[in-house]
Amino acid sequence: MEPIKVGLLGLGVVGGGTWNVLRRNAEEIGRRAGRQIEIVRVAVRDVAKARAKVGADVQITDDAFEVVRDPQIDIVVELIGGVTLARELLLEAIAHGKHVVTANKALLAMHGTEIFEAASRKGVMITFEAAVAGGIPIIKAIREGLTANRIEWVAGIINGTTNYILSEMRTNKLTFAQALQQAQQLGYAEADPTADIQGIDAAQKLTLLASMAFGIPVQFSKAYIEGITQLSDEDLETAQYLGYRIKLLGITRRRAQGIELRVHPTLVPANSILANVEDAMNAVLVNGDAVGQTLYYGKGAGEEPTASAVVADLIDVTRLHTADPGQRVPHLAFQPDAMADIPILPIDEVVSSYYLRMMVDDVPGVLADIARELSNAGISIGSMIQQPSEQGYARLVFLTHSAQEQAVNRAIASIESMPFMRSQVTRLRVEEF
Amino acid sequence: MEPIKVGLLGLGVVGGGTWNVLRRNAEEIGRRAGRQIEIVRVAVRDVAKARAKVGADVQITDDAFEVVRDPQIDIVVELIGGVTLARELLLEAIAHGKHVVTANKALLAMHGTEIFEAASRKGVMITFEAAVAGGIPIIKAIREGLTANRIEWVAGIINGTTNYILSEMRTNKLTFAQALQQAQQLGYAEADPTADIQGIDAAQKLTLLASMAFGIPVQFSKAYIEGITQLSDEDLETAQYLGYRIKLLGITRRRAQGIELRVHPTLVPANSILANVEDAMNAVLVNGDAVGQTLYYGKGAGEEPTASAVVADLIDVTRLHTADPGQRVPHLAFQPDAMADIPILPIDEVVSSYYLRMMVDDVPGVLADIARELSNAGISIGSMIQQPSEQGYARLVFLTHSAQEQAVNRAIASIESMPFMRSQVTRLRVEEF
Numbered sequence: 001m002e003p004i005k006v007g008l009l010g011l012g013v014v015g016g017g018t019w020n021v022l023r024r025n026a027e028e029i030g031r032r033a034g035r036q037i038e039i040v041r042v043a044v045r046d047v048a049k050a051r052a053k054v055g056a057d058v059q060i061t062d063d064a065f066e067v068v069r070d071p072q073i074d075i076v077v078e079l080i081g082g083v084t085l086a087r088e089l090l091l092e093a094i095a096h097g098k099h100v101v102t103a104n105k106a107l108l109a110m111h112g113t114e115i116f117e118a119a120s121r122k123g124v125m126i127t128f129e130a131a132v133a134g135g136i137p138i139i140k141a142i143r144e145g146l147t148a149n150r151i152e153w154v155a156g157i158i159n160g161t162t163n164y165i166l167s168e169m170r171t172n173k174l175t176f177a178q179a180l181q182q183a184q185q186l187g188y189a190e191a192d193p194t195a196d197i198q199g200i201d202a203a204q205k206l207t208l209l210a211s212m213a214f215g216i217p218v219q220f221s222k223a224y225i226e227g228i229t230q231l232s233d234e235d236l237e238t239a240q241y242l243g244y245r246i247k248l249l250g251i252t253r254r255r256a257q258g259i260e261l262r263v264h265p266t267l268v269p270a271n272s273i274l275a276n277v278e279d280a281m282n283a284v285l286v287n288g289d290a291v292g293q294t295l296y297y298g299k300g301a302g303e304e305p306t307a308s309a310v311v312a313d314l315i316d317v318t319r320l321h322t323a324d325p326g327q328r329v330p331h332l333a334f335q336p337d338a339m340a341d342i343p344i345l346p347i348d349e350v351v352s353s354y355y356l357r358m359m360v361d362d363v364p365g366v367l368a369d370i371a372r373e374l375s376n377a378g379i380s381i382g383s384m385i386q387q388p389s390e391q392g393y394a395r396l397v398f399l400t401h402s403a404q405e406q407a408v409n410r411a412i413a414s415i416e417s418m419p420f421m422r423s424q425v426t427r428l429r430v431e432e433f
Numbered sequence: 434m435e436p437i438k439v440g441l442l443g444l445g446v447v448g449g450g451t452w453n454v455l456r457r458n459a460e461e462i463g464r465r466a467g468r469q470i471e472i473v474r475v476a477v478r479d480v481a482k483a484r485a486k487v488g489a490d491v492q493i494t495d496d497a498f499e500v501v502r503d504p505q506i507d508i509v510v511e512l513i514g515g516v517t518l519a520r521e522l523l524l525e526a527i528a529h530g531k532h533v534v535t536a537n538k539a540l541l542a543m544h545g546t547e548i549f550e551a552a553s554r555k556g557v558m559i560t561f562e563a564a565v566a567g568g569i570p571i572i573k574a575i576r577e578g579l580t581a582n583r584i585e586w587v588a589g590i591i592n593g594t595t596n597y598i599l600s601e602m603r604t605n606k607l608t609f610a611q612a613l614q615q616a617q618q619l620g621y622a623e624a625d626p627t628a629d630i631q632g633i634d635a636a637q638k639l640t641l642l643a644s645m646a647f648g649i650p651v652q653f654s655k656a657y658i659e660g661i662t663q664l665s666d667e668d669l670e671t672a673q674y675l676g677y678r679i680k681l682l683g684i685t686r687r688r689a690q691g692i693e694l695r696v697h698p699t700l701v702p703a704n705s706i707l708a709n710v711e712d713a714m715n716a717v718l719v720n721g722d723a724v725g726q727t728l729y730y731g732k733g734a735g736e737e738p739t740a741s742a743v744v745a746d747l748i749d750v751t752r753l754h755t756a757d758p759g760q761r762v763p764h765l766a767f768q769p770d771a772m773a774d775i776p777i778l779p780i781d782e783v784v785s786s787y788y789l790r791m792m793v794d795d796v797p798g799v800l801a802d803i804a805r806e807l808s809n810a811g812i813s814i815g816s817m818i819q820q821p822s823e824q825g826y827a828r829l830v831f832l833t834h835s836a837q838e839q840a841v842n843r844a845i846a847s848i849e850s851m852p853f854m855r856s857q858v859t860r861l862r863v864e865e866f
Contacts, residue, residue, distance in 0.1 A: 021581050021723045031648055031771035032580050034759060129578075135724035137578025144577075145562075145570025147465050148454050148744030215464055273730065276709060290454045291568035291741035294731035297706065298724060308724035311581030323760045326467060327752050338464035 003036035004318045007067035007098075009089060010079035011044045011053060014103055014130065017307030018077065019054065022314075033315045043067045043080075068093035075317050077310060078102040087111050090126075094118045099321055101313040103130035103306060106195075109204035112211070112218035116331040123325050127313035132205040133158050133282045135305035136298040137312065142212045142286060143333040149288025151213040153253035155433065156284035157277050158205045160300040161189045161196035162228050162248040164280040166265075170236050170245065171278075176229065188280050188301075198227035199248060199263040206250030209284070210261050214254055214342060215334030219261070222344035226264035235426060238357060238397055239267050242385070244430070245275040251431065258343040260350050267355050267430040274433070285433065293433070348406040353382065353430040355399055356412070359423035362394040366420050370396070373418075377411035379403040393422050399430060436469035437751045440500035440531075442476045442522060443512035444483050447536055447563065450740030451510065452487065455747075466748045476500045476513075501526035508750050510743060511535040520544050523559075527551045532754055534746040536563035536739060539628075542637035545644070545651035549764040556758050560746035565638040566591050566715045568738035569731040570745065575645045575719065576766040582721025584646040586686035586693075588866065589717035590710050591638045593733040594622045594629035595661050595681040597713040599698075603669050603678065604711075609662065621713050621734075631660035632681060632696040639683030642717070643694050647687055647775060648767035652694070655777035659697035668859060671790060671830055672700050675818070677863070678708040684864065691776040693783050700788050700863040707866070718866065726866070781839040786815065786863035788832055789845070792856035795827040799853050803829070806851075810844035812836040826855050832863060 008015055022029065022037060030036050043064035044050040050060045061067065068076050068089050076093040078100060080086055086107050091114075093100050100119070102108070108115065108128055119126045129139045133156070142151070157163050161183055168179040180197065183189035195201045203223040211218045228248050239246050244267040253260040268275045273295055277283040282300025287293050299305035320328050330336060360366045367386070374381060380401040387395045400408070412425045441448055455462065455470060463469050476497035477483040483493045494500065501509050501522050509526040511533060513519055519540050524547075526533050533552070535541070541548065541561055552559045562572045566589070575584070590596050594616055601612040613630065616622035628634045636656040644651045661681050672679050677700040686693040701708045706728055710716040715733025720726050732738035753761050763769060793799045800819070807814060813834040820828045833841070845858045 017723075025581060025583050025722070028583050028648075029581065031767045031773075032763070034763075034768045034771075135579075135721075136727055137574050140573060140578045141570050144749065145573045145745055146568075146741065147748045148458060148462065148741045150458050150461050215461075273709070276706070288568075288741065289458070290450075290737040290744070292732050292738055294569055294729070296727070296729060298727035304723040305725055308579065308581045308721065311723070312578055315580045316577065319760050319762070320756075323753075323756055327756045327760065329752070330465070330467075334464045335467045338467075340464075 001035050003038035004074050004321070005038055005040045005072055006075045006077055006314065007041045007070060007073040008039050008077045008079070009043045009064045009067060011042055011050050012079065013303050014306045014310065015079040016053065017303035018079065018310045021304060021307045021311050029311065029315065033318050035318055037314050037318055041067050041070060041073060064089050065092060068098060069096050073098060074321060075099045075101060075314060077314070078104060083107045083110055090115055091118055094122050094124055097122060097124060099125045099317045101127050101310055101317060103128065103310060105131040105201070105204040105208065109207045109218060109220035112208070119331065120336050125317050125320065125328060126331055127317060128208070129313050130306045130309035132208055133284055133296070134298065134300040134302060135308035136282060136284065136296045136300065137309070138284045138296045139212065141296055142209065143329050146286060146288050146291060146294070149290045151254070152287045152289060153251065154209050154213050154284060154286050155249050155251045155274065155431065157247055157274060157282050158250050158284065158300060159196055159202040159248060160280035160282055161193065163277065164188045166228060166246060166248065167278045169233065170240065175233060176231065197229055199225045202248060202250045203263045206252055206261065206263055210252035210259060212333040213252060214259055215332070215338065215340050216259060216342050217339060219344055222261060224262040224264070224347040228265055231265055235357065235428060239355070240270070242397070242399065243270050244268060245270050246428070247274060249431065255345065255351070257349065258345040261344050262347060262350060264429055267428055269432060272433065350405045351402050352405065353400055353402055353432065354408050355397065355428040355430050357395070357397045357426040358415070358421065359389060359393050359395055361420040361422060362388065362392050363420060369418060370415055373414050374398070374400070374411050377407045379407060379411055434468050436471035437507050437754070438471055438473045438505055439508045439510055439747065440474045440476070440503060440506040441472050441510045441512070442497045442500060444475055444477045444486065445512065446736050447739045447743065448512040449486065450736035451512065451743045454737055454740045454744050462744065462748065466751050468751055470747050470751055474500050474503060474506060497522050498525060501531060502529050506531060507754060508532045508534060508747060510747070511537060512743070516540045516543055523548055524551055527555050527557055530555060530557060532558045532750045534560050534743055534750060536561065536743060538564040538634070538637040538641065542640045542651060542653040545641070552764065553769050558750050558753065558761060559764055560750060561641070562746050563739045563742035565641055566717055566729070567731065567733040567735060568741035569715060569717065569729045569733065570742070571717045571729045572645065574729055575642065576762050579719060579721050579724060579727070582723045585720045585722060586684065587642050587646050587717060587719050588682050588684045588707065588864065590680055590707060590715050591683050591717065591733060592629055592635040592681060593713035593715055594626065596710065597621045599661060599679060599681065600711045602666065603673065608666065609664065630662050632658045635681060635683045636696045639685055639694065639696055643685035643692060645766035646685060647692055648765070648771065648773050649692060649775050650772060651765070652777055655694060657695040657697070657780040661698055664698055668790065668861060672788070673703070675830070675832065676703050677701060678703050679861070680707060682864065688778065688784070690782065691778040694777050695780060695783060697862055700861055702865060705866060783838045784835050785838065786833055786835055786865065787841050788830065788861040788863050790828070790830045790859040791848070791854065792822060792826050792828055794853040794855060795821065795825050796853060800829070802851060803848055806847050807831070807833070807844050810840045812840060812844055
């Protein structure tokens with residue numbers, strides 16, 4: 001059979017990895033796919049640089065639109081990133097009947113509805129395994145492996161940069177700034193680390209996972225996002241003392257009133273499996289009503305781990321590109337006409353356990369006043385520690401049972417107005433799973 | 434669209450779970466699959482008992498051959514187990530053009546070649562996600578999620594019964610007999626636990642994983658199998674003292690000379706992710722050249738976890754039952770005409786690290802003699818501990834670097850013939866991954 005013809009947009013880290021993996025494993029891939037997969041055309045900014053990599057049998061252009069319109073091309077692989085040009089290119093590729101493989105989480109989180117609708121109308125596939133958790137086949141697990149289940153929640157470490165930073169802060173006692181600098185030196189963090197450390201990258205991925213878990217539209221704008229920049233060494237140490245570790249988790253959970261969709265630093269029990277995912281590794285825990293908890297672990301980024309997902313998608317598309325659309329897995333796991341309009345809950349309505357840390361005057365009655373305030377707000381205390389501090393102050397840390405966030409925030413406001421308070425209340429969420 | 438019609442053979446633990454999950458999640462499954470999946474006929478030994486469960490709209494028979502020959506049925510789900518009748522039923526179902534979903538690892542490990550060939554000739558699918566690691570979609574991960582990779586090795590805890598026993602022995606200091614009895618009381622072990630504790634069940638699953646990882650025929654008879662019945666509390670404790678835990682692992686690895694295919698108790702570092710898979714949980718670690726290590730974790734057995742895999746297969750078959758065979762994933766991940774004839778290595782040629790424990794007279798020169806014998810056999814020592822014992826004996830434990838098993842066995846034979854030996858040498862394999 002003729003090789004299937006691929007146009008590659010972008011020959012950076014992931015594009016280069018995709019090129020390398022396809023070539024190195026061509027024989028093995030052919031044995032699996034039953035057909036060769038050939039990159040016939042590449043669009044890059046620097047044509048000369050690309051020429052040094054890909055050799056003379058591949059056409060190179062600096063105009064990506066030439067590639068997405070090229071009649072010989074069956075599948076377009078979009079690895080240029082960004083949301084403006086990439087969106088135009090994807091829509092143009094779809095309009096020309098191309099199937100698309102992409103790693104672009106930002107684009108799909110923001111413009112997924114438009115793109116998937118266009119693809120469905122045209123009868124082409126958009127695959128995006130590489131957009132979430134690198135080489136871990138988590139999208140395949142949720143879209144296909146766990147289809148028997150009513151999925152209850154998904155919780156994951158889906159940003160390797162922040163997991164690396166938190167691991168280094170905890171195990172090597174680095175400050176946030178030191179750990180970030182080290183992550184940049186190792187290539188785990190970009191020169192502008194904003195999207196990682198602010199939780200935006202994790203929220204984009206979580207938005208896609210939530211959509212596939214619950215059959216809801218992609219709604220990035222409704223995600224609650226809190227990064228790790230405000231975390232103090234003190235909280236990391238206190239968490240450890242209490243038997244927890246702090247991880248930046250993406251959590252999406254089905255509740256009676258709607259769907260929780262939130263990214264924030266989270267205390268998880270130190271002996272739990274998520275707590276032990278260290279360095280730049282990713283892991284996603286999925287809870288289904290039939291299967292219970294399953295976990296998917298691996299490298300969430302990097303040249304070849306991400307290329308592994310891109311090439312797996314290429315093989316899936318190669319198998320199914322001539323199939324009826326009904327024989328393909330729906331883009332977002334549920335049939336387009338069966339998507340549900342379940343609301344995303346605002347963060348105020350989220351239910352979690354909480355870690356509350358504060359500094360108070362070390363005088364009688366303080367504990368009673370705070371405990372009464374929490375009790376009045378309907379918040380039950382799971383455990384508490386008091387530690388003496390300098391200057392006659394005491395450090396209090398409460399771990400609460402499950403409570404609604406707005407009740408906790410109201411209680412915090414009341415507590416902060418009490419006369420014996422010597423700090424604001426640091427509030428972190430706690431999940432036991 | 435008309436519901437797809439399923440004939441169910443067996444309504445025991447997994448059959449009952451499949452019935453329950455399909456009914457409870459019918460709406461969710463329909464939203465995903467785009468089509469209802471309906472069990473129209475059930476074959477059981479006890480018709481009256483089944484009638485109480487399935488209601489009047491389902492035909493019940495005690496002749497499973499009626500079901501596999503029933504023209505109205507599209508998919509046969511085989512959950513009766515065993516290898517004799519089940520083999521005949523599967524071949525008959527295939528001959529009648531039925532697709533088959535099965536959880537029968539023993540059958541596929543022993544008769545897979547015959548069954549897959551028959552299915553390929555007839556153009557029907559045999560799916561078996563439930564045959565390995567229960568609800569964990571590990572077969573989908575290897576057959577589809579990691580297709581870009583040249584897989585180097587797979588190592589897994591794929592028998593929950595033995596993992597539960599080893600966890601209890603370690604954490605609660607039970608003897609093997611006590612832990613087995615407890616596993617039986619909890620329903621984790623069967624009345625006849627032979628297939629679990631002897632490693633046979635794990636080897637059947639590993640045989641299937643190896644075939645899909647490397648594109649080789651299913652060859653259960655060539656697997657090396659060693660169970661956990663000979664493990665002593667002393668070795669569990671010594672392993673822990675050395676920073677290891679003992680797990681029953683299935684390991685299959687590609688080497689230049691062939692494929693290793695082996696199930697045996699294995700020391701793994703206590704802080705490694707596999708070491709921390711406790712109780713009856715399963716986990717499979719896969720190493721691919723592009724993606725690196727990925728791990729898949731969850732419940733490896735039980736009514737609904739296993740049903741989760743059966744129903745996911747039903748949904749896959751529902752999507753693809755009218756597709757061209759070329760649009761389906763090959764049964765064993767590689768195209769039938771591209772299977773490789775790589776030999777399975779005999780256990781003598783396996784390469785591993787080793788734990789060697791022995792009791793010796795506590796006299797000068799013993800250590801030098803043993804070290805020289807190991808060195809003569811080309812075996813390098815990684816670490817050693819000596820502990821005094823009663824009666825003037827000393828207990829020696831060596832951890833070796835990688836060595837070929839036959840060299841280790843020869844060295845052990847020489848050491849055991851030395852005059853100062855007061856025990857045989859206990860030999861366990863060690864893997865660091």
